[in-house]
Amino acid sequence: MWAILSILVENKPGILFKVTHLFRSRNFNIDSISVGTTQNPEFSKMTITTIGDEKQIEQIVKQLDKMIDTIEVKRLDEKKTVYRELVLFRVKVSKASDTMEINNIANSFGAKIHDARKDSIMLELTATPDQIENLQELLSKYEILDMAKTGVAALQRGGD
Amino acid sequence: METISGARALMKALEKEGVKEVFGLPGGANLPMYDELYKSNIRHILVRHEQSAAHMADGFGRVSRKPGVCFATSGPGATNIITGLATAQADSSPMVAITGQVPVNMIGRDAFQESDIIGIANPVVKYSFQPRHASEIPTVIKKGFYIAETGRPGAVLIDIPKDVQQNEAQMEFPDEIKIRGYHPWTDPDVIAIEKAITLLLSSSRPVILAGGGVIISGAFAELQSLAEMLMIPVVSTFKGKGAFPETHPLSVGPIGMHGHAEANKIMAEADCVLAIGTRFSDRSVGTFTEFEKHLKIIHLDVDPAEIGKNQTTSVAVVGDVKASLRIFLRLLLQKATKKSEHNVWFDHVTEVKEYWKQNLKLHPGELTAAKILRKLREVLPHQSIVTTEVGQHQMWASLFYDVIHPGTFFSSTGLGTMGWGFPAAIGAKTARPDLPVVDIAGDGSFNMTENSLATSVLDNLPVIVFLVNNYTLGMVAQWQRTFYDRRMIGVDQKHCPDYVKLAESYGAQGIRVGNLDELGNAIKAGLKSDVATVIDIPIDPEEDVLPFVAPGTSLKDMILPS
Numbered sequence: 001m002w003a004i005l006s007i008l009v010e011n012k013p014g015i016l017f018k019v020t021h022l023f024r025s026r027n028f029n030i031d032s033i034s035v036g037t038t039q040n041p042e043f044s045k046m047t048i049t050t051i052g053d054e055k056q057i058e059q060i061v062k063q064l065d066k067m068i069d070t071i072e073v074k075r076l077d078e079k080k081t082v083y084r085e086l087v088l089f090r091v092k093v094s095k096a097s098d099t100m101e102i103n104n105i106a107n108s109f110g111a112k113i114h115d116a117r118k119d120s121i122m123l124e125l126t127a128t129p130d131q132i133e134n135l136q137e138l139l140s141k142y143e144i145l146d147m148a149k150t151g152v153a154a155l156q157r158g159g160d
Numbered sequence: 161m162e163t164i165s166g167a168r169a170l171m172k173a174l175e176k177e178g179v180k181e182v183f184g185l186p187g188g189a190n191l192p193m194y195d196e197l198y199k200s201n202i203r204h205i206l207v208r209h210e211q212s213a214a215h216m217a218d219g220f221g222r223v224s225r226k227p228g229v230c231f232a233t234s235g236p237g238a239t240n241i242i243t244g245l246a247t248a249q250a251d252s253s254p255m256v257a258i259t260g261q262v263p264v265n266m267i268g269r270d271a272f273q274e275s276d277i278i279g280i281a282n283p284v285v286k287y288s289f290q291p292r293h294a295s296e297i298p299t300v301i302k303k304g305f306y307i308a309e310t311g312r313p314g315a316v317l318i319d320i321p322k323d324v325q326q327n328e329a330q331m332e333f334p335d336e337i338k339i340r341g342y343h344p345w346t347d348p349d350v351i352a353i354e355k356a357i358t359l360l361l362s363s364s365r366p367v368i369l370a371g372g373g374v375i376i377s378g379a380f381a382e383l384q385s386l387a388e389m390l391m392i393p394v395v396s397t398f399k400g401k402g403a404f405p406e407t408h409p410l411s412v413g414p415i416g417m418h419g420h421a422e423a424n425k426i427m428a429e430a431d432c433v434l435a436i437g438t439r440f441s442d443r444s445v446g447t448f449t450e451f452e453k454h455l456k457i458i459h460l461d462v463d464p465a466e467i468g469k470n471q472t473t474s475v476a477v478v479g480d481v482k483a484s485l486r487i488f489l490r491l492l493l494q495k496a497t498k499k500s501e502h503n504v505w506f507d508h509v510t511e512v513k514e515y516w517k518q519n520l521k522l523h524p525g526e527l528t529a530a531k532i533l534r535k536l537r538e539v540l541p542h543q544s545i546v547t548t549e550v551g552q553h554q555m556w557a558s559l560f561y562d563v564i565h566p567g568t569f570f571s572s573t574g575l576g577t578m579g580w581g582f583p584a585a586i587g588a589k590t591a592r593p594d595l596p597v598v599d600i601a602g603d604g605s606f607n608m609t610e611n612s613l614a615t616s617v618l619d620n621l622p623v624i625v626f627l628v629n630n631y632t633l634g635m636v637a638q639w640q641r642t643f644y645d646r647r648m649i650g651v652d653q654k655h656c657p658d659y660v661k662l663a664e665s666y667g668a669q670g671i672r673v674g675n676l677d678e679l680g681n682a683i684k685a686g687l688k689s690d691v692a693t694v695i696d697i698p699i700d701p702e703e704d705v706l707p708f709v710a711p712g713t714s715l716k717d718m719i720l721p722s
Contacts, residue, residue, distance in 0.1 A: 058468060071341045
């Protein structure tokens with residue numbers, strides 16, 4: 001089971017270390033992590049996606065909640081949440097027709113093209129992890145030279 | 161507001177917390193605080209190794225239920241207390257450890273005696289602080305004590321760079337503090353307690369499982385009232401040993417790997433358990449899935465993260481267990497509930513207890529585990545405090561030493577730290593100088609921290625080391641005999657010191673005994689002594705701890721003496 005956790009923490013040095021250490025020492029998995037400041041400079045927000053069975057995820061939430069530096073720990077309901085990740089791919093261009101094909105793929109996903117060169121092309125996409133995985137699969141045909149992902153950022157929809 | 165140094169502020173803050181003694185060892189990076197300690201009214205108890213300082217603070221904390229304090233310098237001084245922090249944290253013992261650190265501008269430069277103790281200690285403390293300005297010290301100390309002693313108690317580390325100790329600042333000493341992300345107490349949910357009562361009363365074979373939380377919370381009277389009101393037999397975890405008087409007709413004793421045969425038997429037969437302040441450790445319950453089969457679990461605990469961690473519960477009540485038990489009692493009184501004294505289950509429990517009293521085969525000989533520990537019980541005043549080391553002697557203490565006065569038995573149960581018992585006994589003696597304190601020790605464990613004899617003698621903290629000596633790392637030897645076809649390796653301790661001479665060389669009293677009468681006299685001599693007494697009790701190295709629930713099996717599959 002995949003879960004999105006939204007963790008509001010004190011914006012102090014060392015908290016990221018403590019949160020990631022907790023995952024390691026309790027034998028939990030971090031699938032992705034993103035951290036940033038919030039509208040209140042005293043707080044940072046970490047969004048962690050994790051994989052585990054129901055009991056494990058319940059334990060993760062409880063152990064995170066128990067941490068003194070966490071202000072609020074929420075498990076977000078995927079259906080009521082906007083969650084996005086940004087990815088950058090650099091893809092190999094072997095022949096002239098590749099550029100056209102990659103452009104078409106990019107268009108169909110709503111991905112932006114950056115830095116188009118003779119031998120490679122860079123794409124940027126902001127989407128759900130599933131969509132990113134689909135794009136990655138399609139691009140792998142052309143050989144992905146490099147890639148970087150930000151981790152998921154997530155907010156629950158208003159009114160929920 | 162006054163302008164004083166960080167070190168001076170530290171002492172003032174400790175005095176404000178009511179600290180009267182600290183256990184420690186000085187070094188380069190904590191000299192400024194030692195200089196202020198010299199000028200303060202706080203007593204310093206010098207150890208011979210920082211690990212013992214931490215264990216002493218732990219022993220002090222468990223007995224007084226107020227944080228014990230230890231001091232260590234930076235680098236190796238700080239790393240030496242790690243085992244002590246981990247031990248205290250694993251057993252939810254309140255402790256504040258204060259270490260020196262290299263000056264702020266040297267941090268991260270691999271300075272002499274620098275260690276990233278905040279990073280190293282992270283997984284074994286409840287919380288840690290490293291103030292970077294002298295002015296932070298009063299608040300940090302206040303927060304440190306608050307975190308160590310509230311909710312589920314634990315170990316707190318405060319790492320103070322040397323220049324932060326030296327620098328002067330305007331100091332404000334807060335009387336109250338708030339920590340945004342810390343909510344140690346939850347009010348027990350009355351509706352959940354009502355459900356728990358219904359479940360408990362509708363079960364036909366209920367058992368109370370008392371954990372260490374009962375002792376930490378001091379809920380002895382509440383537990384006893386509840387058990388007596390409903391006539392429910394009480395088993396305990398090993399850490400909960402002595403939460404309930406073990407000579408009480410409803411007491412069945414500790415369950416677990418080396419639990420009492422009758423306790424494991426009754427636990428396996430029960431249909432409902434009221435588990436109070438326990439984390440269902442594997443050593444207590446055996447296999448998790450087997451334990452919860454055919455059993456409804458009502459779980460009372462102060463720590464919400466313990467609910468459902470190891471066992472699936474039918475009803476959970478989060479909150480201080482003493483507060484929860486008081487609500488239990490109030491609701492039961494309103495319902496005017498009282499079970500008749502002659503219920504079938506209670507009669508059965510009494511029969512099972514009687515059966516094992518008559519039929520548990522004991523090791524033959526004069527100085528055997530059962531006989532020496534029963535002799536200790538016979539001679540020791542009821543209120544005496546007992547600590548143990550870790551190994552066979554510890555489990556024999558669980559089996560054969562009955563705790564009569566609740567909350568007088570302490571052991572490293574979670575981390576299982578050999579060498580804990582003796583310094584912890586000294587810490588206990590510091591907290592309660594009016595009571596006799598005995599460390600039930602094994603030779604292997606005593607070898608690890610025996611240099612605390614110096615502290616015991618020089619700081620006038622006389623305790624008795626009841627040394628169950630089989631010249632062997634006995635528990636490991638037992639496993640090698642049982643599971644490794646007697647391939648004995650690394651367990652022989654025949655080349656040990658002469659413990660009588662060792663004690664005497666420190667100015668302590670050493671007595672070797674050859675029979676039970678001599679043992680009785682030695683304990684009496686120890687109780688009267690102004691210095692520590694080491695009683696060397698040679699026993700048969702082949703004596704096993706039985707019954708034994710092998711790891712990965714369930715409580716009903718006990719190995720019994722053949």
